[in-house]
Amino acid sequence: MEKRNFLWRIVDGILLLTVSGMLIVIVIQVAGRIAGESVPWSEELTRYLFLWTVNFGMAVGMRNAEHASVNVIYYLLPKTRIIQKTLLFIYVISCFAFFVLLTYWNLTMTVRQFNSEEMSPALGMPMFLVTLPLFICNILATVGLVQSAFFDEQTKKRLTMPDQGESFDQLEGGAV
Numbered sequence: 001m002e003k004r005n006f007l008w009r010i011v012d013g014i015l016l017l018t019v020s021g022m023l024i025v026i027v028i029q030v031a032g033r034i035a036g037e038s039v040p041w042s043e044e045l046t047r048y049l050f051l052w053t054v055n056f057g058m059a060v061g062m063r064n065a066e067h068a069s070v071n072v073i074y075y076l077l078p079k080t081r082i083i084q085k086t087l088l089f090i091y092v093i094s095c096f097a098f099f100v101l102l103t104y105w106n107l108t109m110t111v112r113q114f115n116s117e118e119m120s121p122a123l124g125m126p127m128f129l130v131t132l133p134l135f136i137c138n139i140l141a142t143v144g145l146v147q148s149a150f151f152d153e154q155t156k157k158r159l160t161m162p163d164q165g166e167s168f169d170q171l172e173g174g175a176v
Contacts, residue, residue, distance in 0.1 A: 008063060011056055011140060018053040022046055044122040048130050055137035062095070063144030065155050084160040091159060092149045096142065103138040110135050 029042035061067045077083050114128040148155040 007140075007143070008060070011060060011063075015053060015056050015060065018049045018056065022049045022053065025049065041122040044120060048120075051130070052133045052137075055134050056140070059137045059140035059144050061144075062141040063148055065148045065159050088149060088156070088160050092145065095145050099138050099142045099145065103135060103142070106131060106135040106138055 025042050025046050029039050029046070032039040032042070058067075074087060077087075110128050110131045113131060114126070118127040119125065120127055120130065149159060150156070
């Protein structure tokens with residue numbers, strides 16, 4: 001448990017750095033425009049920081065199963081234990097397959113950029129440094145998926161018994 005907490009503290013720290021970095025770069029960009037001086041690298045760095053923020057945020061979302069989901073099938077089926085386990089299995093397999101494909105695609109893109117020595121236009125940094133965190137985030141999202149679906153009982157319960165709130169009321173009323 002302690003190793004998991006340490007890993008996710010690091011991820012949370014990286015998220016803090018990327019969001020703070022975006023804020024600082026945007027303030028620099030705005031101040032530069034007010035002063036009449038262009039900061040040519042600011043837009044590119046903001047884009048890269050945003051990309052990293054979204055992907056690390058995806059990993060954190062998978063850790064706590066706080067992502068968008070479609071629960072229509074769950075609401076239509078009986079609430080038996082076998083149905084809950086089957087739906088959890090489908091959830092885990094589909095997410096796992098998605099992240100395996102995404103990891104493979106990001107890894108091949110990162111290797112291709114490393115081999116071609118592609119550089120970013122404004123910052124002049126190697127592009128593989130931009131896409132390497134995406135590959136790492138896909139692995140982290142897979143770790144988060146496994147932790148939330150198999151090792152965190154509270155999150156596992158949330159996954160097998162989705163909120164019966166507003167969505168269920170809309171389904172019953174025919175609004176969906």
